Amino acid sequence: MVGPAAAAQLGALAACIVLFVPLGMAGWHLSRNKVLFFSGALFISLAVAVHLAPHLPSLSLLLLSSLSPSAPIISTTSSSSSDPITTPTFSSCLPFLHDIDWHQESPSSPPTWRWAPPPHAAACGFQRLPRADASDLLNGSWILVAGDSQARLLALALLRLLLDPVALPPVEADLFRRHSDYHAALPTRGLTLDFVWAPFESNLTALLRGLRRRSPASRPDVVILGSGLWHMLHFTNSSLYGESLVSLKRAAVALLSTAPAQPPHMFWLGLPTLVNSMLNTEEKRVRMNATVWDEYDREVSESTILRSSGGPLLLLDIGLLSQGCGQGCTTDGMHYDSVVYEAAFHIMLNALLIESQQRI
Numbered sequence: 001m002v003g004p005a006a007a008a009q010l011g012a013l014a015a016c017i018v019l020f021v022p023l024g025m026a027g028w029h030l031s032r033n034k035v036l037f038f039s040g041a042l043f044i045s046l047a048v049a050v051h052l053a054p055h056l057p058s059l060s061l062l063l064l065s066s067l068s069p070s071a072p073i074i075s076t077t078s079s080s081s082s083d084p085i086t087t088p089t090f091s092s093c094l095p096f097l098h099d100i101d102w103h104q105e106s107p108s109s110p111p112t113w114r115w116a117p118p119p120h121a122a123a124c125g126f127q128r129l130p131r132a133d134a135s136d137l138l139n140g141s142w143i144l145v146a147g148d149s150q151a152r153l154l155a156l157a158l159l160r161l162l163l164d165p166v167a168l169p170p171v172e173a174d175l176f177r178r179h180s181d182y183h184a185a186l187p188t189r190g191l192t193l194d195f196v197w198a199p200f201e202s203n204l205t206a207l208l209r210g211l212r213r214r215s216p217a218s219r220p221d222v223v224i225l226g227s228g229l230w231h232m233l234h235f236t237n238s239s240l241y242g243e244s245l246v247s248l249k250r251a252a253v254a255l256l257s258t259a260p261a262q263p264p265h266m267f268w269l270g271l272p273t274l275v276n277s278m279l280n281t282e283e284k285r286v287r288m289n290a291t292v293w294d295e296y297d298r299e300v301s302e303s304t305i306l307r308s309s310g311g312p313l314l315l316l317d318i319g320l321l322s323q324g325c326g327q328g329c330t331t332d333g334m335h336y337d338s339v340v341y342e343a344a345f346h347i348m349l350n351a352l353l354i355e356s357q358q359r360i
Helices: 004-029 034-067 090-096 120-124 131-138 149-162 165-175 201-212 229-234 238-257 282-287 290-302 318-325 338-356
Strands: 100-103 112-115 141-147 182-186 191-197 222-226 265-269 314-316
Touching: 090 120, 090 338, 100 318, 112 338, 131 149, 131 338, 141 149, 141 201, 149 165, 149 182, 149 191, 149 222, 149 265, 149 338, 165 182, 201 222, 201 238, 222 338, 229 238, 229 282, 229 290, 238 290, 265 338, 314 338, 318 338
Parallel strands: 141 191, 141 222, 222 265, 265 314
Antiparallel strands: 100 112, 182 191
């Protein structure tokens, strides 16, 4: 099949033949009668112009596209299913996932949250999934959570939603063994959860590189990563943190590129809001102040690891959620009450619904 650019070039060639061959023949036979010659040439030229005029705009675009492949032809109609115009898709709801309102009835009551009023939350259908619906959504999935204590708290939020309350105490005790990994197979819920203790970005990078060596079918379906607090405390060097994030991003992109048909859903846990006066050591209060937090948060944006800047990971903004919950939701200025990580987990579930275009 001849492409549009080639067809335009063939049409131009045909037009030249139609124009110049008769002119040549006229010149051969009518060379002694210049008036008749030019009359015939004018007639032929007018005839060609009349036939080509309706096609000149599209023809010029086609010819330009053949000469400059980098300049695409943009259609302005929407009558065809193959129309290249970008139309709103369900994923347009992603930017509004963190539009959450916090409420506290009294100083002694625990804070609660809900998605902000319309138009976005209602139009997108955000919902707090009950246990049965969350189990249906995650059925058959392998969920990998890796990082520091913030990631461990998110893993706990998952278990609290999916498990019966009576089964939680021993599970929570195992999950919070100091600086250790955790594995849970939940056959009744149809999923597997792994938490990997990886407090530094280099740990996460090595983890992703190891996953890349596995076949796509043996990789996790959902990957949740988060780090930064340990780097802030032990190195207090935002530039070095940014460089580590760039390496992590490369590892994530490489992992996704080797599984185009089955890419894992990847999320990044943002740094929590730090309440400096409540941090429990002098070293933390000095090294983890507001200025340093801002520098580290800026490095996350500049590393382009997040989906919002073209990267591979969708942000679960623990900083925004913990700020909304307030100082009453933390006892050490760093780790927050379960309601913060519950909100983050429901944001993740709704992101999965959006990306898989499912409805519960």
